[in-house]
Amino acid sequence: MLILMGAGLLPALILTIVLLHNYESRMTSAEVNRMTAQVGLLSGEIITSGYLENGEAEGINAELTSVADAYSGRIMVTDSSLKIVKDTYGMYEGRIFLWENAVSAMNGANMTYYDRDNSCLVLTAPIVSKSEEEMPVHGVLLMTESTDGLEASMDYILAVALVGLLIVVLAVFVGAVFLSGKLVEPMHLVALAIDGLEKNNETEICIDDCLETEEISNSFNHYHERMRFLDNSRQEFVSNVSHELKTPLASIKVLADSINGMGENAPIEMYREFMGDITSEIDRETAIINNLLSLVRMDKSKADLNITVVNINELLEMLLKRLEPLAAKQEVELVMESFRPVTAEVDEVKFSLAIMNLIENAIKYNNAGGWVHVSLNSDHQYCYIRVEDNGRGISEEALEHIFERFYREDKSHSREISGTGLGLSITKDAIVLHHGEIRVSSIPDEGTVFDVRIPLKYIAEEGKRK
Ligand code: ATP
Numbered sequence: 001m002l003i004l005m006g007a008g009l010l011p012a013l014i015l016t017i018v019l020l021h022n023y024e025s026r027m028t029s030a031e032v033n034r035m036t037a038q039v040g041l042l043s044g045e046i047i048t049s050g051y052l053e054n055g056e057a058e059g060i061n062a063e064l065t066s067v068a069d070a071y072s073g074r075i076m077v078t079d080s081s082l083k084i085v086k087d088t089y090g091m092y093e094g095r096i097f098l099w100e101n102a103v104s105a106m107n108g109a110n111m112t113y114y115d116r117d118n119s120c121l122v123l124t125a126p127i128v129s130k131s132e133e134e135m136p137v138h139g140v141l142l143m144t145e146s147t148d149g150l151e152a153s154m155d156y157i158l159a160v161a162l163v164g165l166l167i168v169v170l171a172v173f174v175g176a177v178f179l180s181g182k183l184v185e186p187m188h189l190v191a192l193a194i195d196g197l198e199k200n201n202e203t204e205i206c207i208d209d210c211l212e213t214e215e216i217s218n219s220f221n222h223y224h225e226r227m228r229f230l231d232n233s234r235q236e237f238v239s240n241v242s243h244e245l246k247t248p249l250a251s252i253k254v255l256a257d258s259i260n261g262m263g264e265n266a267p268i269e270m271y272r273e274f275m276g277d278i279t280s281e282i283d284r285e286t287a288i289i290n291n292l293l294s295l296v297r298m299d300k301s302k303a304d305l306n307i308t309v310v311n312i313n314e315l316l317e318m319l320l321k322r323l324e325p326l327a328a329k330q331e332v333e334l335v336m337e338s339f340r341p342v343t344a345e346v347d348e349v350k351f352s353l354a355i356m357n358l359i360e361n362a363i364k365y366n367n368a369g370g371w372v373h374v375s376l377n378s379d380h381q382y383c384y385i386r387v388e389d390n391g392r393g394i395s396e397e398a399l400e401h402i403f404e405r406f407y408r409e410d411k412s413h414s415r416e417i418s419g420t421g422l423g424l425s426i427t428k429d430a431i432v433l434h435h436g437e438i439r440v441s442s443i444p445d446e447g448t449v450f451d452v453r454i455p456l457k458y459i460a461e462e463g464k465r466k
């Protein structure tokens with residue numbers, strides 16, 4: 001409101017001051033022109049009448065007095081030694097007129113002075129004879145004119161301007177109150193709508209006013225929707241985690257109770273079998289917790305990836321070597337094919353984990369006598385890794401979900417193959433952290449292909465924007 005008032009009032013104030021100032025200077029310069037013409041006439045007459053030489057010319061004296069009266073002012077005439085020979089007030093005759101403007105006039109210059117204290121304009125002009133060639137200065141003529149009339153009209157204009165200004169102040173005030181209210185109103189509406197969101201249990205705010213507020217409310221709705229989604233997935237994740245952690249514990253309890261309930265004569269093999277089951281349940285629990293920790297680390301370390309230049313060929317060979325025993329156990333042939341030497345900027349630990357999960361799955365969900373092909377290629381921009389197997393494949397419905405946390409295709413069937421359902425979500429998180437892409441295609445009972453693409457150079461700024 002204050003800004004609007006300032007914007008309305010300041011120009012009006014400046015305009016008034018400029019107008020008054022201009023009016024005053026125009027009026028005084030018009031008066032000065034009139035006086036100059038009059039002084040010119042008088043000095044001509046003074047010269048031709050020889051007034052300064054013989055000091056006697058009744059006609060001139062009378063004329064000087066009547067002109068001074070007509071201007072409500074005073075006229076003084078000096079000779080060339082600045083001695084006052086005529087003062088229409090009759091006060092200073094015979095004295096020497098020492099004033100800088102009079103001296104300048106003796107040097108041939110017309111001088112004007114606005115004496116505001118005494119409300120008069122003072123003009124001093126040389127008395128020169130234009131007929132003589134050198135135009136000698138015979139004396140000085142001083143003429144004053146009362147500016148009472150000018151000041152009265154200035155006062156009147158000022159009064160009118162002040163009334164006008166007052167009207168402008170009022171109009172601007174009313175306008176500013178109205179406009180600022182109008183401007184702030186939509187913000188209030190948005191604030192009220194946001195406040196009411198929780199109370200009325202609504203999912204979005206709705207403001208259709210075709211103003212910026214509609215844009216703000218749309219952005220807010222978008223953001224709110226995202227927060228709700230995140231909140232829901234967090235809740236779902238927590239309940240999944242609890243469930244997954246509880247299952248092995250429940251099995252361990254059942255097994256332990258069974259051992260307790262076995263009589264003293266129970267064969268030692270029974271104990272061994274039950275203890276073996278307990279160990280594998282504990283292994284499962286440990287695997288879930290380890291995977292959860294990996295996931296949390298992925299989430300946390302978005303800002304501090306430990307990026308180094310890594311030889312991808314060596315990294316894949318090392319991974320294959322590590323998984324060879326598992327492949328041998330499952331009777332799966334593990335082959336690596338590398339088209340060229342590739343180095344890329346990656347976080348070695350997280351990237352290895354991602355690829356390791358893919359190869360491990362390809363071995364785990366395979367059949368005895370099957371194969372797993374891992375191939376590596378690159379162009380000038382990207383590194384491409386393909387993990388292909390001829391295992392059991394993934395059904396079309398399951399394909400949409402395999403990257404979700406805790407998702408395992410056909411849980412009852414996959415019971416025999418241990419797993420937590422977190423491997424692929426860890427893989428996806430790691431690849432997204434590297435600004436890469438992962439694609440999967442699969443035909444049930446024929447095999448699965450995972451294609452990974454990551455940039456050879458890590459793009460830090462893009463990461464920050466995300
Ligand atoms: P973890 O990796 O923690 O041991 P997991 O292997 O069950 O557990 P993911 O790696 O996330 O979990 O895989 C999810 C599901 O996707 C698996 O349960 C499996 O059903 C399916 N899947 C993944 N890879 C393959 C594959 N190569 N062939 C067939 N099915 C697969």
Ligand code: MG
Pocket residue numbers: 357360361419423424
């Ligand atoms: Mg897995």
